[in-house]
Amino acid sequence: MLTRDQAAAQVADLVERAKKAGADAADAIYSGGISTEVSIRLGELEDVERSEGEEIGLRYFLGQRSATVSSSDLTDDAMAVLVERAAAMARETPEDKYAGLAPEDRLMNGAHPELDIDDGGIGDPEALRERALAAEDAARAVEGVTNSEGGGASAGRSIMALATSHGFCGVYSGTSHGCSASVIAGGAGGMERDYAYRTARHREDLDSAEAIGRRAGERAVRRLNPAKVPSGAMPVVYDPRVSGGLLGHLIGAITGSSITRGTSFLRDSLNERVFAEGISICDDPLRKRGLRSRPFDAEGLPVGPTRIIEDGVLTTWLLDSASARQLELEPTGHARRGVGGSPGAGSSNLYLEAGSVSRDELIGDIDKGILVTDLFGQGVNAITGDYSRGASGFLIEKGEIGAPVSEITIAGNLKDMYLALTPASDLEFIRGVNAPTVRIDGMTVAGA
Numbered sequence: 001m002l003t004r005d006q007a008a009a010q011v012a013d014l015v016e017r018a019k020k021a022g023a024d025a026a027d028a029i030y031s032g033g034i035s036t037e038v039s040i041r042l043g044e045l046e047d048v049e050r051s052e053g054e055e056i057g058l059r060y061f062l063g064q065r066s067a068t069v070s071s072s073d074l075t076d077d078a079m080a081v082l083v084e085r086a087a088a089m090a091r092e093t094p095e096d097k098y099a100g101l102a103p104e105d106r107l108m109n110g111a112h113p114e115l116d117i118d119d120g121g122i123g124d125p126e127a128l129r130e131r132a133l134a135a136e137d138a139a140r141a142v143e144g145v146t147n148s149e150g151g152g153a154s155a156g157r158s159i160m161a162l163a164t165s166h167g168f169c170g171v172y173s174g175t176s177h178g179c180s181a182s183v184i185a186g187g188a189g190g191m192e193r194d195y196a197y198r199t200a201r202h203r204e205d206l207d208s209a210e211a212i213g214r215r216a217g218e219r220a221v222r223r224l225n226p227a228k229v230p231s232g233a234m235p236v237v238y239d240p241r242v243s244g245g246l247l248g249h250l251i252g253a254i255t256g257s258s259i260t261r262g263t264s265f266l267r268d269s270l271n272e273r274v275f276a277e278g279i280s281i282c283d284d285p286l287r288k289r290g291l292r293s294r295p296f297d298a299e300g301l302p303v304g305p306t307r308i309i310e311d312g313v314l315t316t317w318l319l320d321s322a323s324a325r326q327l328e329l330e331p332t333g334h335a336r337r338g339v340g341g342s343p344g345a346g347s348s349n350l351y352l353e354a355g356s357v358s359r360d361e362l363i364g365d366i367d368k369g370i371l372v373t374d375l376f377g378q379g380v381n382a383i384t385g386d387y388s389r390g391a392s393g394f395l396i397e398k399g400e401i402g403a404p405v406s407e408i409t410i411a412g413n414l415k416d417m418y419l420a421l422t423p424a425s426d427l428e429f430i431r432g433v434n435a436p437t438v439r440i441d442g443m444t445v446a447g448a
Contacts, residue, residue, distance in 0.1 A: 001032040001054050002074075007161035008171040010056065010074060015163045017083045018060050023090075025061040025101050027164040029298070030054065031339050035156030035176075036123035040132040042148055048125055057339030060086035064095040070340040098325045099342075102299035104166045106331065112295035116288045117174040119202040123155025134209035135181040135216075139196075142183075142217025144224065149182040149193065151213065155203070160294075168300030174293075177203045181213040185220035192226075192404075194219035198430065201289045219373075227395060227403035229447035235369035236410050236443040237362065237396065240426065242375050244433035247281060247350050249380055249387075249414055250274075254314065255334075255345040256323020258382065265385030265414060266314065274314045275418045278355075281309035283334075285348035291432040292348040298335040299343055306332070308347075318345040352435040355423035359437045362424040369396040370445055372410065385414035409446040417443070 002010060011028040018026035032054035039047040057070035060083070067089035071082050136151030154177070161171035180197035196216035200206045238246065250266075258264035266274065275281075285294050285303040297303050299321055308316060319327065320335040320343040335343040355362075363369070376390035392406040417440050424437040 001034050001052055001159065002030070004159055004161070004171045004173055007032065007159050008163070008169055011161045011163035012169050014056065014058055014079055014082070015165050017079060018058060018086065019165055021083050021087050022062070023060045023087070023165065024063060025165045027059050027101060027162065027299075028056060029337065029339050030056045030161040031158070033156060033158035034122055035154060036125055036128060037152065037154040038125060038128040038132050039150050039152050040129065040136050041150040043133065043136070045129060046150060050125075055339040056082075058082055058086050059342065060090045061100065062087075062090045064097055064099055065090050065093045066096065066099050066342075067093055068341055098322045100321065100325070101164055101166055102301050102321045102331060102335070107164070107166070107168045107300050108170065108296045108302040112170060112172065113286055115172075115286065115290070115293045115295060117172075117201045117290070117293050118157065119175050120157075121155055121175055121177070121203055122157045123177075128153040128155060131179055131209045135179050135213035136183075138210040138213030139181040139183045139217035142214060142221055144185045144221035145183045145217045146187055146191070147184040149184065151181045151209075152179070153209070154178040162296070162298065162300055164300050170296050170300060172295050175201055176291075177201070177206055179206055179209050179212050181216040183217055183220050185217070186224045190224060192220055192223035194223055199291060201291065205289060223392070223404045223406070225404065226392075226406040229370070229395065229405045229408050229445060231446045232444070233442055234445055235366050235396070235439055235441045236445065237366070237369060237371045238438045238440070239371060239373045239393070240428065240435060240437055241373055243352070243435035243438045244350075244431060245375060246417070246421070246438065247352060247433050247435055250281065250308075250418070251318065251347045251350065252382060254308070254317050256317055256319040256327065257344055259317055260323050260326045263383050265381075265383060269314050270317065272314060273312050273419075274415075275309055275312040275421060277312050279309060279312045279421065279423070280307055280353040281350070282307050282353065283347045283350050287349045287429070290349040290429075294348060297333045298337040299331065301331060301333045301335065303333045303348070318347065320345045347433075349429075350433045351427065351429065352423055352438070354425045354427035354436050357424055359424045359426050362422065362437060362439050363396050363401070364399040366396045366399055370394070370405065370408070370410065371396055371401055380414070387412050387414050387417065411444040411446070412440070412442070
């Protein structure tokens with residue numbers, strides 16, 4: 001893997017090669033990473049994986065024709081072939097009047113913001129083994145746990161660099177540390193599985209392996225002996241483990257590609273009320289040590305906090321430059337891309353702001369409802385907003401969390417669900433997408 005300076009030089013050189021070959025415009029992106037992962041099962045080392053890889057991609061423009069090519073070979077000869085291939089492909093592609101680099105006057109200038117997302121660590125296998133073992137041991141020590149799917153620990157470091165032919169060159173790096181455990185509780189009369197994990201940019205920010213393992217074991221035991229659920233309309237409460245998924249559906253509906261294609265259930269909702277009054281959803285790519293923090297977007301534009309939902313109102317689409325041109329708007333600094341394709345748009349550190357009531361208060365007046373802790377399947381229609389997911393969790397009866405439930409289905413329409421959503425006050429910033437416990441009344445629940 002290249003160093004940061006080498007990565008910046010590599011993409012800048014590739015852009016210069018493209019210009020010398022006749023490109024009217026070009027950009028290049030480098031992505032490299034190194035990681036180590038250790039798996040333990042039943043106290044024994046099961047697997048150690050170490051991976052290292054890097055790729056570079058080139059976008060080559062001839063007028064309004066463009067081609068994107070990529071390679072994992074970074075030698076001089078390979079770069080020459082890459083440029084030659086990109087030029088040949090660009091000559092054969094159809095014109096796209098919306099294609100092109102980001103507006104030059106919008107490019108990021110000056111020093112990058114300091115995000116503190118790189119602690120320099122890439123993981124010592126022995127230390128990772130000890131962490132994975134501690135997590136599994138703690139999970140297996142919980143009374144009622146009868147088997148294990150394993151404990152795991154990982155560490156890695158990645159580098160991303162971007163250069164454009166109209167003056168931008170930037171690079172940043174980040175680390176990631178993780179720990180997990182997955183165990184089984186029960187026996188012949190019924191078995192249940194559950195898990196716990198944490199990921200952090202800095203090793204020191206991880207929960208202890210023992211706490212993660214204990215959480216996994218307690219969750220598995222708590223799922224034993226699930227009850228039957230009568231079908232009907234009732235409140236559904238989403239645990240923070242799964243409530244962030246509701247924000248993911250929102251982002252999918254407001255990206256430029258969904259709007260330009262007319263494939264979004266929110267395509268006519270800009271500057272309209274989408275959530276109840278008081279609800280705000282924010283995206284903050286500059287959060288210190290954030291799991292999805294970045295100093296610039298994938299087109300070289302500056303980034304900053306965005307209130308996507310403000311007091312219940314949808315304030316913006318998330319736009320890369322191509323979709324912005326098609327909509328006759330400005331790009332929003334949300335471009336994302338891999339090395340092998342053109343930019344799209346997406347969020348970074350996304351979160352639903354906390355509400356004013358505690359979790360206990362949120363469920364305190366529910367006579368009969370469901371607390372959802374796991375979701376399955378992909379039953380969401382992006383065009384209509386119709387929502388149907390397999391779920392498991394717990395009954396809520398007379399304001400108290402009761403027996404576990406499994407193999408149920410929850411259904412509604414996202415437009416109605418968003419308007420009916422009420423957040424609790426228990427927001428934590430521990431994931432890439434964070435939301436507190438949320439309640440949605442009037443959803444349809446189908447029991448097994």
